[in-house]
Amino acid sequence: MSKSNKHAVQERYDFPNSQKLWHEGAARTGSLGCEQCHYRQQCGGLQVEAQVFDCLSFCRCQNPAKCDNVCPRNVEHFVARIQEVGGFALDAVPAAPRLAHLCLPTMVPMVYHSSARARAPATSVVALSLYEFFDKRTGVLRFDSREAVLDRFKISDGATIILSGTDEDPPLERWWRLHDRQGSARALRTLGVKLITTPNYSLFGDVPRLDNLYNMKRIAITTSEIQSADVLCALHVNARTDRDWDRWIEHLIRHDEYMYVSFEFGTGAGARPRMPWHVEQLCRLAREVGRPLTLLVRGGMAVLPVLGDAFANVTLIDTVSFMKAQHRQRAVIGNAVLGWERALTPQGEPIDELFDHNIGAVNAHALALLGKSDVSGPLVERGRGTDTTHDAGNESLDAHGLAEACRD
Numbered sequence: 001m002s003k004s005n006k007h008a009v010q011e012r013y014d015f016p017n018s019q020k021l022w023h024e025g026a027a028r029t030g031s032l033g034c035e036q037c038h039y040r041q042q043c044g045g046l047q048v049e050a051q052v053f054d055c056l057s058f059c060r061c062q063n064p065a066k067c068d069n070v071c072p073r074n075v076e077h078f079v080a081r082i083q084e085v086g087g088f089a090l091d092a093v094p095a096a097p098r099l100a101h102l103c104l105p106t107m108v109p110m111v112y113h114s115s116a117r118a119r120a121p122a123t124s125v126v127a128l129s130l131y132e133f134f135d136k137r138t139g140v141l142r143f144d145s146r147e148a149v150l151d152r153f154k155i156s157d158g159a160t161i162i163l164s165g166t167d168e169d170p171p172l173e174r175w176w177r178l179h180d181r182q183g184s185a186r187a188l189r190t191l192g193v194k195l196i197t198t199p200n201y202s203l204f205g206d207v208p209r210l211d212n213l214y215n216m217k218r219i220a221i222t223t224s225e226i227q228s229a230d231v232l233c234a235l236h237v238n239a240r241t242d243r244d245w246d247r248w249i250e251h252l253i254r255h256d257e258y259m260y261v262s263f264e265f266g267t268g269a270g271a272r273p274r275m276p277w278h279v280e281q282l283c284r285l286a287r288e289v290g291r292p293l294t295l296l297v298r299g300g301m302a303v304l305p306v307l308g309d310a311f312a313n314v315t316l317i318d319t320v321s322f323m324k325a326q327h328r329q330r331a332v333i334g335n336a337v338l339g340w341e342r343a344l345t346p347q348g349e350p351i352d353e354l355f356d357h358n359i360g361a362v363n364a365h366a367l368a369l370l371g372k373s374d375v376s377g378p379l380v381e382r383g384r385g386t387d388t389t390h391d392a393g394n395e396s397l398d399a400h401g402l403a404e405a406c407r408d
Contacts, residue, residue, distance in 0.1 A: 020050040021205035022274060023241040031055075042088050043209045044243025055209040070211040081214050085221060088213040090251045093220045096227035098257040102194055104294065104315040106370060107363040108162060109355075110322055111153050118350040120156035123359055127317045128153060130163040130196060131171035133188060139178050146192045161192055164317055165199040165222075165236065166264045166298055172199040176218060185229035197262040197296055197317075198223045198236040205240060205268075212240055220251060227257065234260035234296050237285065245281045252289045261285070261293055265300030266319075279303050283310040301338070301366065308370040316366050321358035325351045331361030338365045 024047055033054025034045035046055060056073070064073040070081045086092060110127045128149075133142055143149045150157060165175070176199070178184050185196065199222055201215035219236055226233040235258050237248045252258060263269070269278045283306065286293055292312030298319060300307075308314045324331065328351070330343035338361070343354055 018205060019273065021048050022277075023047055024049065025242050039088065039210065039213065042213055042243075042247070044241050044246070046209070047241075055207075058206050058208055069207050070214040071208045072210070078210070085214060085217040088210070088217055090217065090220050090247055091254065093217075093224050093251070093255075094228070095255060096224045096233070096257050097230065099227065099230065099232050101259060102160075102232055104162075104195075104296070104313065105363075106314070106372060107316045107318050107359075107366045109359045109362075110164065110317055110319045111155060112322055114152065114154040116326060116351045117154050117355065119352050120150075120154055120159070121352070121359060122356045124156075124158070125160040125162065126153070126155050127162050127164050129167065129171075130165045130199070131167055131174065133163070133191075134174065134178070134184070136174065139174065139184075141184065141187050143191055149191055160194050162195040162296075162317075163188065163193055163197070164298070165197045166262070166266075166317075167199075169202060172201055175199050175222070176201075181222065182225040182229050185226045185231050189229060189231045193231060195232040195234065195260065196226050197234040197260075198226070200236045200238055200262075200264055203238045203240040203244070209240075212244070216244065216247065223258070232260060233258070234262040234294075236262045236264075237282070239278075239281065242281075245285060249285050249288050252285070252293075256291060259292070259294060260296060262296040262298075263300075264298040265303075266298055270299050275300065275303065279306055282307060286310040301369065304366060304369040305371070314370065316362075318359075318362050318366075321362050322355065325355040325358050328354070330354060331358045331365075333361060333365055336368065338362065 028047040028049060031046040031052055031054050034040060034043070037043065037045070037054065046052060052058070056071070059069070059071050059073050061067040064071065067074055068077065070078060072078050082088070105125055108125045108127045109121060109123055111121065112129065134140065135142055143152065149161070155161070175181065188196070198219050201218045203212040203215055216238070219238060223233045223235045235248070235252065239245045239248060252261070263278070263282060265275065265278070269275065282295070287310065294313040294315060295307055295311040296315045296317055297307065298317045301316065304314060304316065321331070324340055328342065328344050329340040332339050332341055345351060345354065
C-alpha cells in the first residue's frame, strides 16, 4: 500500500463492530437526525447501538463522486438511481399474473457443474444458478435448448429445474444490466425452468439507508418481471430493520399472486447472534400475510423446525451435498446431528454415488427436523468411522429458544 493510500484509509472512520449497526427496534432510541428525514416513512429510521446522527454517518468516502452507493452526497448518481427504479416506494411495482402452484420437495440439491460426475443425480428436482445461464461479458443466453442445459449440468431429462438468484454482488448486477430482463426470463421458461428466486440485492448495515431502499425496490421489480414472464418467482425478503420487514409484508398482502418467498442464512443473516431476529421476522411475515406461503431457504438448517411451523411449506435449497461430494466428504448422521467424514475416491472415479448419498442424507435430516416421515433417498449411514466432523455452525442453535421468540 502506498503512503498516500495508507493515509487515506487512516482518515476514514470505520465502525469497530458490525453488531453495533444491527437494528434493535424498541431496545434502542431512534437516531436524532432521522426525525425530519424525507424518507422516514419508507425507512423507519435507525435504532442501533452505534452513536450515529443519521444514516449519512455511514457515508465515509474520501471522494463521494466515485462511490456507487445510493447516497445524496453524490447527487448525479443518486438522482439517476431514483429515476432508474421509479422512486423507493413499493406500491407502484406492477402486478404479475397468478401462476399455477408448483409442489416442491423438502430438500432440493444445488448442482453447480458436472465436473467429476458421469450421470444425473438421483433427484427429481434440482437447483441451478440463475447466473450460469448467461455469458458474463455479453449477457447472451448460453443455451439454445433444454438438452444443452441437461448436458452441461448432467441432470435427468425429467428433472424439474429451479434457479437460485442468491449470489455475490457482481452476478446480481449483471442480471440487472441485462437489456431485457423479462425477455431473458421468458427464454429461461422455454428451457423448462419452473421457478426462480429473486436476485438477493444486498442490504448492508454500514451504508446510507437509501442504498437499502434502492435494493429493496430492485428486488420487487425483478420479482414482478420474472413472474410476468410466466415463470414462478420467489420474492427474496432481504431486510435490515423492522420497517423493512413491514414493507415486505405490505407488499405481499398487496400482491397475492406471489406464493413463494426466499431467504438466505449463509452470510450476514446467518451470524449466530443475529439469526434469531431474522427467524422471528420471517415467522411474523408468514403470520401477518395471512395466506399459505412456501419458503425457499439457503442455509439455516438448524432453524427449519421453527420455520416449518410458521410456513405452509419449507424447501431447503441445499448447497452442501454437492460441495462436500466434490471435496470427497460423505454425510453421516449420529445423535440427530449431521456430520461429514472423509470419503476418498480412486483417481478418476466419478463422485455420483457419493453425491447421491449426500443428497439422501441431507434430505433425511431435513425431513427429521421438520417432523416429516416420508423419508426418501439413499440410506443414511449413522456414525461410522472416527474421522467425522460436524457442521456446528449450522446445527447448534437452540431451536426451542427460537420457537419461543416466534410465538404470538
